[in-house]
Amino acid sequence: MTFRNQTSTRSKDEIRIFTPWAYVLFTLVCLTITVLFVTVVGRDPHAPRLPVRCLLGVIAGTLLGCYAVLIGYINQDAGRRSMSRLLWTLIAIFVPNGLGIVLYFVLRKPRTAHCSQCDAEVEPGFNFCPRCSYKLSPSCPRCQRVVGVNDVYCPYCGTSLRNQEVPQV
Ligand SMILES: [Zn+2]
Ligand SMILES: [Zn+2]
Known part of the structure; x- marks a missing residue:
């Protein structure tokens, strides 16, 4: 069951959860991986040339950056769904091949909504x-x-939810 009037607020929430830490995290991971590729990998005598290493670094950095942001999202999102943030963050990090992340999105509970009048937490339904x-x-008056x-x-x-007398089918 959904709260139709809160659909638009929810999508705004989804965007808000990504800022500003997500950008910082993404940039940090991306830069670190690129620098690692250029410096550490460069020490290997068989390493590819500098432009290739830069390119590889940026690609790997972008991928790992997305991964890090997803893990960060799970960490924040689990809290909003009354799930263990620590447990799900650990699962997302340590279950290999991104399976932890997939598992989270399959098993996550519906979000708890808030009363628009007093802001108390209310369960779906x-x-x-x-x-x-x-x-x-x-809701039905009866x-x-x-x-x-x-x-x-x-x-x-x-x-009948309308006040008119319509014969029931
Ligand atoms: Zn209330
Ligand atoms: Zn009813």
């Missing part, structure tokens, strides 16, 4: 805020379950 009883999403914005009848008990 809640109709009313447990702290201030604010109505979080449209059985109080969450219904869609465009629903004409309650999908659970068949009650």
Whole structure:
């Protein structure tokens, strides 16, 4: 079940979670790997020439930078979903071939939303805020379950959600 009115705020949240640390992390990893390729790898007598090493460094740096940012994202995102940040960050880092990252995205819990009136944490599926009883999403007047914005009848008990007398199918 989703909170339709919060969809746009959520996508903004997703972008906000990446700034500004993600840019710093990405640049740092990218530069470190490039410098490593140019200097340390350059000591090997069989190493490729400088321009090739630079190019390889930038490619490897970009890939590892993305990896680092993804791990950082998991670290932040797990907290918003009441999951263990430390555990999932470790899984993302140490499970090889990026499988830890895949595993996280498969197993992550739905995000906890916030009441737009008092900002209390509310679980998905809640109709009313447990702290201030604010109505979080449209619900059936009879059985109080969450219904869609465009629903004409309650999908659970068949009650008409419009005030007109439409014969039930
Ligand atoms: Zn509330
Ligand atoms: Zn109902």
